[in-house]
Amino acid sequence: MNIQIASKVSLFLSLSITTLCVAETTQLSTAEVSKLTPAQQLGKHIFFDENLSSPAGQSCASCHDPKAAFSEPDLNTPVSNGAVEGRTGTRNTPLISYTAFSPVFHFDNEESLYFGGQFLDGRAANLTEQAKKPFLNVDEMNNRDEAEVVDKLRLAAYADLFKQVYGLDVLNNTSQAFQAIAEALAAFESTPVFNRFSSKYDYFLAGQVELTEQESKGLELFNDANKGNCAACHPSSSDSKQPPLFTDFSYDNLGTPKNPEILAKKGLDFVDLGLGAIVNNVNENGKFKVPSLRNIAKTAPYMHNGVFQTLREAVDFYNTRDTDSKWGVPEIAENVNKDELGNLNLSPDEVDAIVAFLRTLTDGYHPETTPYFSADTGLLTLPLISIESNTAKTAMTSAVLKEIEGSNPSRYRMIDLQESKLAAPSDAGSIPSFFTDTGLLEIPLISVGNETVFTAQLKRITDNNENFFELVYLKLLQ
Ligand code: HEC
Ligand code: HEC
Structure with a gap:
């Protein structure tokens, strides 16, 4: 049976194996976790441990969920719920991916x-x-003191690992143990689990995918000092090897309005002074x-008080803050940045383009790697093949094979073969492998249309000095 006939037969079977191909990459994978050092593993255990709150039930991950790039998974609330029913803080939970790159807090004399x-x-x-703060914050994990946290840790399943990493009697000294807990968390937050650099934009910077027309227009507007001017504070390129982080880690007052939802919880006269309260300076x-x-x-x-519901609303605020009265007055009227934002004169299409660009910054982008067969053209496209041999290092190629009509068993002629620019993705299990020693081409998944998925093996044969691939088997995946 060739792929063409098999795909017709299987049209009757409504398979939905597509979920298999589009694995949820933002969850922690076992491969990723196995690469962590013992201290980072320990940080991971602590980060997800719901017994470290009072009452039990809340972990760091409750508010910083990996599904939401380590931020609050409930997208409808400006403030997260604390461990104690009814208690909340005053700020929107930020995503903490990439926050490990923030330099130590400092005042720069040159830039003032x-x-x-x-x-x-x-x-x-x-x-x-x-990392020490959420444990003792009454609106978050609500422990009485450091000793309460360390007492709980002593009972944890990973207490032995803790001793292995930080010393056998570390748990007998409360302040040392509490310091170690915070260090383990910081170590975990500094790993690639939080800092993946795997967005479509990263693949674009590496020259491996193209942005759509709308996305590239958005990038242009984002960078253009006379248009969006976003890159002035959220740099989209970097001079070092480090990919851009989209923040310069400075501080600014955007003139963000108050959020009535927070005032309803904290009182009508609540104001958030931000940096001013910390450095005790009204400026x-x-x-x-x-x-x-x-x-x-x-x-x-979006924003520190979660006042904007959508990305589009946030971008539109930058665009029309000073020209549309609907935004209301700023929460803090002093020090508002009037030079770089507020009246950008962007058309609705331009706002949409910036939003489309912002969506390319989400980690876990997968360039198409699953082989697909088109029954119309008889072409079997293999975007990524890993070439394996006993001696040489694995190389990546891409290939297109064309089915020779009427051949039995089915034969395919190679019509395109190129070295691939794509790096091997972490879930390399679903990528075809060609074994140079045996001439076998293993294809774990072939999709035909959206629904039918096969697995196949082909063998390279030489006939009349010409190379072909002959089908060894083809199976419908159940
Ligand atoms: C109840 C929800 C909640 C819990 C639980 C929580 N956080 Fe947060 N986290 C927040 C909020 C809200 C902020 C912003 C607070 C602020 O700026 O005052 C924040 C800020 C942070 C930041 C700083 C991010 C930045 O951009 O500066 C880090 C890092 C962080 N949390 C890590 C943790 C760790 C580690 C834990 C567990 C020990 C934890 N959080 C527990 C809600 C939570
Ligand atoms: C003058 C510096 C500056 C410029 C220019 C700037 N931003 Fe920001 N951006 C900030 C600051 C500061 C915040 C945090 C403000 C707050 O929380 O109140 C922020 C927050 C945001 C947020 C919300 C982030 C979150 O986690 O809630 C988005 C989205 C955003 N900016 C996009 C843009 C876009 C798009 C542009 C260009 C149209 C832009 N920014 C231009 C400084 C800037």
């Missing part, structure tokens, strides 16, 4: 600006200092740290 730190107002110098009031825009599509609502 504050930079870096953790939290939206920079009140923690670095990740380790930050910094209303300023918040510039966030990375990587994964931004996953973390609605």
Whole structure:
């Protein structure tokens, strides 16, 4: 049976194996976890441990869910619920992917600006200092003191690992143990699990995919100082080997309006002074740290107080803050940035294009790698083949084979073969392999249309000095 006939037969079977191909890549994979050092593994255990709150039931991951690029998974709330029923903080939970790159909080004398730190107002110098805070925050994990956290950790299944990493008597000294907990969390947050650099934009920067017309227009507007001017604070390129982070880690007051939902919980006269309250300087009031825009599509609502429901609304605010009265007055009227935003004069199409570009910043992008067969043309396209031999390192190629009509068993002629620019994806299991020693081409998945999925093996044969691939078997996947 050739693929053409098989695909017709199988039209009756409504398979939906597509979920198999589009694996949810934003969850932690076992491959990823197995690469962590013991300290990072420990950080992972602590990050997901729901017994470390009072009452039990809340972990770091409750508010920083991997599904949402490590931010609040409930996209309808400006503030996350604490461990205690009914308690909430005053700020929208940020995504904490890429936050490990924030420099230590400091004042730059040359630029006369504050930079870096953790939290939206920079009140923690670095990740380790930050990680200590949620455990003792009454609106978050609500432990009485450090000792309560360490007591709970002593009972954890991973207590032995903790001792292995930080010393046999570490758990007998509360402040040492608490410091170690924070260091383990910081170590975990600094791994590729949080910092994947696997968005469509990263593949684009590597020359491996094209942006759509709308996305490239969005990128242009994003960079153009006379249009969106977004890159002034959210840089889209970098001079170093480090890919761009879409933040310069400075602080600014955008003139964001108050969020009535937060006032309803915290009182009508609640104002958030941001950086100003931390450095005790009115000239910094209303300023918040510039966030990375990587994964931004996953973390609605937007801004420190979650006042904007959608990305489009956030971009439109930059566009028309000063020309449309619907936005209301700023939460803090002093220090509002009037030079770089507020009246961008972007058309609705241009706003849409910027939003389309922002959506390319979501990690877990997969260039098409699943082989597909077109019954119309008889072409079997293999976007990625890993070439394997006993001696040489694996190389990547892409190929197109054309079925020779009427051949039995089916034969395919190679009509295109190219070295591939795509790197081997982490789920390389679904990629065809060609074994140079045996001449076998294993194809774990072939899709035909959207629904039918086969697995096949072909063998290279030489006939009259010409190379063909002959079908050894073809099976419908159940
Ligand atoms: C109840 C929800 C909640 C829990 C639980 C929680 N966080 Fe957060 N996290 C937030 C909010 C809200 C902010 C922003 C707060 C601010 O700026 O004042 C934040 C900020 C952060 C930041 C700084 C991000 C940045 O851009 O500066 C890091 C890092 C972080 N959290 C890690 C953790 C870790 C580690 C834990 C567990 C020990 C944790 N969080 C537990 C809600 C939570
Ligand atoms: C002058 C610096 C500056 C410029 C220019 C700028 N931003 Fe921002 N951006 C910020 C700051 C600061 C915040 C955080 C403000 C807050 O939380 O109140 C922010 C927040 C955001 C957010 C919400 C992030 C979140 O996690 O909620 C989005 C989306 C965003 N910016 C997109 C853009 C786009 C698109 C442009 C261009 C049209 C742009 N920014 C131009 C400084 C800037």
